[in-house]
Amino acid sequence: MASLRKFMHREVGYLLRNNGARCTLSRLQAGYSTTAEKEYAIEMACSNIRYGTGVTKEVGMDCKNMGAKNVLVVTDGRLSKMKPVKTVMEALDAQGVPFQLYDKTAVEPTDESFKECIDFAKAGNFDLFLAVGGGSVIDTCKAANLYSSKPDAELLDFVNAPIGKGLPINHQLRPLIAVPTTAGTGSETTGVSVFDYLPMKAKTGIASRALRPILGIVDPEHLVTMPxxxxxxxxxxxxxxxxxxxxxxxxxxxxxxxxxxxxxxxxxxxxxxxxxxxxxxxxxxxxxxxxxxxxxxxxxxxxxxxxxxxxxxxxxxxxxxxxxxxxxxxxxxxxxxxxxxxxxxxxxxxxxxxxxxxxxxxxxxxxxxxxxxxxxxxxxxxxxxxxxxxxxxxxxxxxxxxxxxxxxxxxxxxxxxxxxxxxxxxxxxxxxxxxxxxxxxxxxxxxxxxxxxxxxxxxxxx
Structure with missing residues (x-):
């Protein structure tokens, strides 16, 4: 156990020493309490959910109804060649909604793969984000939406403390629609985005209601080909x-x-x-x-x-x-x-x-x-x-x-x-x-x- 404590002091301590003071100051400035008062309330929040076989074909109408002029469709390389993404693109084309496709999402994304998608989103000036894939895709799309809508933010600004600063998200994000193609993460309903933080060799994430998709389209037709x-x-x-x-x-x-x-x-x-x-x-x-x-x-x-x-x-x-x-x-x-x-x-x-x-x-x-x-x-x-x-x-x-x-x-x-x-x-x-x-x-x-x-x-x- 002595070696464990020594290791913990060396590997984790740097987070608390180098980032902890900044996190505490930032969170105090943002209005977080430092008292020991217990919580007394809950607040339920989740995305709107549309469920039904074949319902993905409606997503073009959703984007048009929201007034979208430039949509970013986020997916991965495998899915980009499969029916779910094809259905989404056909739905957008049918409604005359312009879009660009980003298909370089990593399975189990990292801070590096997040940054690649964020940079793509910053360059594109998109007004609506559309994720088609599993949790990795949806979480990557959430991050791209978050950071492209506040271009001066650093990645760790909104990452959960003590790894990041854990700052509240007060700026306005673009609408995000999620089309999940796996049955597991539930990311279409949540305000959580998770990634591998390579400097630590461990996952971390961002958690805020502001990240929640405005709509989750749950179409079981997409699960047919899952291995x-x-x-x-x-x-x-x-x-x-x-x-x-x-x-x-x-x-x-x-x-x-x-x-x-x-x-x-x-x-x-x-x-x-x-x-x-x-x-x-x-x-x-x-x-x-x-x-x-x-x-x-x-x-x-x-x-x-x-x-x-x-x-x-x-x-x-x-x-x-x-x-x-x-x-x-x-x-x-x-x-x-x-x-x-x-x-x-x-x-x-x-x-x-x-x-x-x-x-x-x-x-x-x-x-x-x-x-x-x-x-x-x-x-x-x-x-x-x-x-x-x-x-x-x-x-x-x-x-x-x-x-x-x-x-x-x-x-x-x-x-x-x-x-x-x-x-x-x-x-x-x-x-x-x-x-x-x-x-x-x-x-x-x-x-x-x-x-x-x-x-x-x-x-x-x-």
Whole structure:
């Protein structure tokens, strides 16, 4: 543990020393409270959602109705040749709406790939942004919209503290429409944009209601060609979104209370409104995820998972995730040689959903004592019979249920199967602890020693 503390001091300390004072001053100037007053309110916010098979063809009319004269369509190189993007471009052409296509979005985007799209957006003077793709595409489009509408801003200005300055977003953004082509991130409903920050080898992000798409077009027709592993890993992201949000620190326990309602964070803690969305997302996921993953022709299952993703997005977009997502950032950021089936075999990559769920059994065993009833209710939503169980068994029941489901979904057997060992734990702790937006929503307080144990307990699942 002495070596762990030394490593944490060296690797994380520079963030707090070099950026912490600036963050604190900037946030004070912006109106954030530094008192210990607890929160007393929640504020629900999400995008408008349009759902239906084939509904993407309406997007040209949406852009025309908004008076768009120069649209930026953001996608990736693979999707640019596929039906979802073709449908969008045809819809824009049919309404005579001018547009430009940006198709260089990276899968699991980085600060560098964000900057490339931001520069493209700055040069184009676009008045509407249209994202067609998974979470990586939608998050990249959000960033391009944010920074192109304030060209003098630096990337870290709006990135979550303590990695960035965490400044509030007070300037006006352009309208953004999101057309998700995967069922997992829920990014079409949220004000969150996530990327790999290469200097840290860990993910971080930007969280603000200002980033939310004005409209999410959820068209299950786009899920038909998703490969098995992509379907599986995006689906288990839904699973973790919902459980983490339902078990997060309650909103009434969050501090500090903002001095201005405009400064209330996107991630507010578990609350009675998000709870409804999260539990329903869990019920749908339990019923349909295996069918969707292993039966590509099961349109009912894939359409249901598309809805589950949006439901969980509404839930976690207002309550927030905690440790599984916080730990996932260094897991994906420090990837060595692992490649995943269904993804580019030439690029080492741990898909986001996989990096999140690999720690879930260990995390929920650790957090169960904070609120056993909520952990049991999450297990019940996933199909467990909790009528005759003891509350003190919550830390076994939910993790065991998850292990069984992950085994059926053929999820790799822990961090060791992704190329990690105990020698990597200190590095991953250093990447996870600064993720305050997530780690501080844990219902049980987490220190570096706890975090190291969670990574150790995630080395093997089964």
């Amino acid at each position: 098995e592993r992509v379907t599986c890993y995006s689906g288990i992201d839904v699973l973790c979104h919902a459980i983490e949000s339902y078990t997060a620190k309650p909103y009434l326990e969050r501090v500090p209370r903002p001095t201005d309602p405009n400064l209330r964070p996107a991630y507010q803690g578990s609350n009675p409104i998000s709870d409804i969305w999260c539990l329903h997302a869990l019920r749908l996921t339990s019923k349909y995820i295996k069918r969707a993953a292993f039966n590509p022709d099961d349109f009912e299952a894939r359409a249901a998972m598309h809805l589950a993703s949006a439901y969980a997005g509404v839930g976690f977009g207002n309550s927030g995730c905690h440790l599984c997502h916080g730990m996932s950032y260094p897991i994906s950021g420090n990837v060595k040689s692992y490649t995943a089936e269904g993804y580019d075999p030439n690029i080492p990559l741990i898909p986001h959903g996989l990096s999140v769920v690999i720690s879930a059994p260990a995390v929920f065993q650790f957090t169960a004592e904070s609120n056993p009833q909520r952990h049991l209710e999450a297990a019940e939503a996933l199909g467990a019979d909790i009528s005759n169980v003891r509350k003190e068994d919550a830390g076994k029941i939910l993790p065991d249920l998850l292990r069984g489901l992950l085994d059926e979904l053929k999820v790799p057997d822990g961090l060791k199967s992704l190329g990690y060992s105990s020698d990597d734990v200190d590095t991953m702790v250093a990447g996870a602890m600064p993720q305050h937006r997530l780690v501080k929503l844990s219902p049980r307080e987490v220190h570096a020693d706890n975090m190291a144990e969670l990574f150790e307990n995630s080395m093997k699942l089964y």
